[in-house]
Amino acid sequence: MVRAWYLDEKLVAQNKSDPCLTEENVTLDDLLKIGFDADEYENNEEYNSLKKKRGYSYQDNITINRCSMPNYDEMTERFFKEHIHQDEEIRFILDGCGYFDVRDTNDRWIRVEVTKNDLLVLPPGIYHRFAIDNSDYIKVIRLFQGEPVWTAFFRPADDFEERKNYTTKYYT
Ligand code: KMT
Numbered sequence: 649m650v651r652a653w654y655l656d657e658k659l660v661a662q663n664k665s666d667p668c669l670t671e672e673n674v675t676l677d678d679l680l681k682i683g684f685d686a687d688e689y690e691n692n693e694e695y696n697s698l699k700k701k702r703g704y705s706y707q708d709n710i711t712i713n714r715c716s717m718p719n720y721d722e723m724t725e726r727f728f729k730e731h732i733h734q735d736e737e738i739r740f741i742l743d744g745c746g747y748f749d750v751r752d753t754n755d756r757w758i759r760v761e762v763t764k765n766d767l768l769v770l771p772p773g774i775y776h777r778f779a780i781d782n783s784d785y786i787k788v789i790r791l792f793q794g795e796p797v798w799t800a801f802f803r804p805a806d807d808f809e810e811r812k813n814y815t816t817k818y819y820t
């Protein structure tokens with residue numbers, strides 16, 4: 649089940665993998681959450697119709713874990729650096745746990761915990777980062793519209809069209 653809260657920055661400075669909880673929970677307006685069963689998703693009608701409806705023609709899966717990822721240190725460091733993409737970032741969690749941090753419109757970090765069966769869709773242009781939790785294991789499906797492009801543009805990336813579109817849409 650997705651949980652989200654404002655991040656305690658002081659705790660983050662000490663240990664990036666800690667949940668760093670504050671008392672402030674967050675509503676999940678910008679997150680799309682649908683309860684597929686991660687063990688049965690391939691035959692799930694809702695999952696397949698969502699893929700079709702949103703044009704997610706590409707699908708693969710990755711496991712993040714020190715033993716199964718050859719360039720683990722480089723990759724996890726890169727995921728945790730604040731960035732945007734020019735396309736949606738869509739992740740369906742098959743197993744394990746992790747944290748997506750997203751910036752709110754006041755530039756505060758919201759930490760979103762994702763676990764098995766959660767689906768997360770980040771819009772193009774949103775500043776975010778990803779941290780693996782202390783169990784050091786997450787297996788996710790990556791979906792994409794068309795040929796996948798995983799390029800991350802690190803902050804500052806305010807001049808990108810997608811960032812401008814994002815702020816126009818969500819910053820009032
Ligand atoms: C990204 O671009 O932020 C990622 O792909 C994070 C890793 S997927 C759990």
Ligand code: NI
Pocket residue numbers: 731732733737776777800
């Ligand atoms: Ni990303």
